[in-house]
Amino acid sequence: MHRAVLPGILAMAAIVVASNILVQFLFGQWLTWGAFTYPLAFLVTDVMNRVYGPRTARKVVFAGFVTGVICSFVGTQISGEFGPLVTLRIALASGTAFLTAQVLDIVIFDRLREGRWWRAPVVSTLIGSSVDTALFFTVAFSASLTVLEPANDVGWANEALPLLGVGPVVPLWASLAVADWCVKLALALAALIPFRLIVRRMTAQIA
Template sequence: MTRTYLPGILAMAAIVVASNILVQFLFGQWLTWGAFTYPLAFLVTDIMNRVYGASAARRVVMVGFVVGLVCSLIGTQIMGEFGPLVTLRIAAGSGVAFLVAQLIDVSVFAALRGGKWWRAPLVSTLVGSSIDTALFFSIAFAGSLSFIHPATDVSWAAETLPLLGVGPMAPLWVSLAIADWSVKLSIALIALIPFRIITARLTRTA
């Protein structure tokens, strides 16, 4: 890796670390504060992809993946009120979701990079964010995947409640996933502004 990629590497590492910390703090009934920082990882990946290419973006993704693994490993060793702050299922879900979603984001962006400036970052982030949410919440909390780590108690996530408090009955983790996904989609739209500004500035100075 070259010094050229260092800002992207540091930004990705900071986002992953911050998200792993902030996910411990609730925001309302369905979200944590980490839900608002984690989607910025897609912004970093897309900026690197636009300015330096898919190879550079994948390198930054791998750094984020390694940092995330370290954070999860540390979290499994810290005991909270109800056990480890990070269970093995959450660690597995987080790692798999991040790596798969980010790499798909890179591929989709690369395929669309020749179109209008907003198409590649918007579509790639929407696709990546959707996959990220589906993989993480399913692996971490779905009862049908309890074989991943049978010792992890996720019965609380399977509690049946009105969807987001107002809809049809569904497991709690589904409401959490939909709320998280909604934030990701909202930030994907908002992030088009800094994406445009930052990439325009970097491509002028490159």
Template sequence: MTRSLIPAILAMAAIVVASNILVQFLFGQWLTWGAFTYPLAFLVTDLTNRFRGAAAARRVVLAGFATGIVCSLIGTQIQGEFGPLVTLRIALGSGLAFLVAQMLDVTVFDRMRHARGWWQAPLISTLVGSSLDTLIFFGTAFSAALVWLEPSNDVSWANEILPLLGAGPEAPLWLSLAVADWSIKLLLALVALLPFRIIVRRMTADVA
């Protein structure tokens, strides 16, 4: 079982590492390049769940979680312009968001495994997981309400009151970042249905 999961584990680890690197590079005003790679983790989880079951998918998630911890530990040792690239709050938010959201994705997908539409399980599980992921990460990493998690970490910049996404009602900056990130996750959840369908068809045809 474990050996058969090696491709999925390697894919998950690659996505986590790439996302941790690309999150350092801005894409426009509200996003980083990591926003475009991280959602692929849900595709890996769902494909594993589809072919190997929920227990196997959880093993792949735990492997990704372990990889994320290593990336966070490395990031805390690298000094950027304003301090460590990875603060305690970012590390906590990232790890907690990944683990909780991915495990929820596994559970939702498994319960919808026999849904009439082939797209329902991967789409709904990813949408639910992605939404929780965004809420946990940005809330934990930047919300002023959780400043007690790391008092020495100045997150006042993330709580500056600005128009939401530059045009909406006034809100803390981190909410704009969260909404932009969440929007990309939703878009990629739809896009990911295509490779999900193609891979499932090919794998099913090979077995037949």
């Protein structure tokens, strides 16, 4: 079983590290490059869940969580133009969102594993991704939660602007959240192809 867990742990750790690095680089007005790598964590979790079961998937998620904590700690020690690259609120938001969403993904996937092959990964990832986005952006940037870190000025994230530049006026962080959520949903559907191929190959190797 240790050999079975290792590839999943390494893949999850690589995704978490890459996402923590790429989130510093903008992609357009509403996204960062990290938005395109982070959703792959759900693919890894679902593959491990399908092939080895929820217990193994939880081990992989925990390894990803620990990796994320380490990345956050390193980020707090590096100063950028506006202070530490990672604030307490961002670290708390990141860890809470990741662990909650991934565990929820595992539970939902396991409940639906007996249905059509695509049902479990689609439903679990869509719900998990939605929870992840809502938790992260709310905890990290909402003005109503400044009590979490009073010294951290998140005024820039609460600037009132049209949603994605065209919709109703909302805080900037809401536009960032919606854009991130849309990418997660698109990648959840695109990931069905590699999910199917990887599961088939791993299952064949086990057999």
